[in-house]
Amino acid sequence: MSIKAKTHNLNKPEDGNYGKQFNYICKDHDVQTCFQPNFFDTLAGNFMAGDTIRCLKIVKERVTHMCEGVVLSVNIDGNKREVDFRPIVAKIMTFPEVNYLHDNDQKLEEKESHEEYIKKDGVAKYNKKTRQYEVFVDDIIVYASQNKKFAEEVARGDKAIPERPKK
Numbered sequence: 001m002s003i004k005a006k007t008h009n010l011n012k013p014e015d016g017n018y019g020k021q022f023n024y025i026c027k028d029h030d031v032q033t034c035f036q037p038n039f040f041d042t043l044a045g046n047f048m049a050g051d052t053i054r055c056l057k058i059v060k061e062r063v064t065h066m067c068e069g070v071v072l073s074v075n076i077d078g079n080k081r082e083v084d085f086r087p088i089v090a091k092i093m094t095f096p097e098v099n100y101l102h103d104n105d106q107k108l109e110e111k112e113s114h115e116e117y118i119k120k121d122g123v124a125k126y127n128k129k130t131r132q133y134e135v136f137v138d139d140i141i142v143y144a145s146q147n148k149k150f151a152e153e154v155a156r157g158d159k160a161i162p163e164r165p166k167k
């Protein structure tokens with residue numbers, strides 16, 4: 001006999017229900033600091049067991065680090081407040097800045113050697129002259145490939161933009 005999900009076990013994250021999701025912006029510290037004991041104790045009245053908190057570090061209006069955690073328990077006894085908050089995944093995700101240099105031919109050069117993904121609306125178009133599918137972002141060619149499927153995946157942001165060979 002298989003066990004199936006039941007509607008009455010599904011909670012909407014509203015006040016008074018388990019499973020709310022919070023975003024906490026780390027302005028004065030790194031994301032790892034949020035997982036130190038007693039960090040969220042002052043906010044104990046806002047949380048319940050099962051709530052999740054997404055900790056974000058934002059620099060110049062860009063998310064640079066992110067990690068999620070779960071509230072395992074909240075204990076409030078008079079003035080003593082305790083929030084047991086633990087990371088869901090041990091690794092903190094990092095999102096380095098995207099820096100591109102453009103030459104007169106509007107070809108893309110990567111400034112750093114880490115994987116880059118298209119975050120905006122990319123478009124893959126076939127160029128008859130070069131016999132390649134060119135990936136455009138804001139009317140600038142960021143990648144070209146003879147493989148149509150791969151070019152479309154890069155344009156959607158599903159695949160990283162491959163590094164250009166060093167000259």
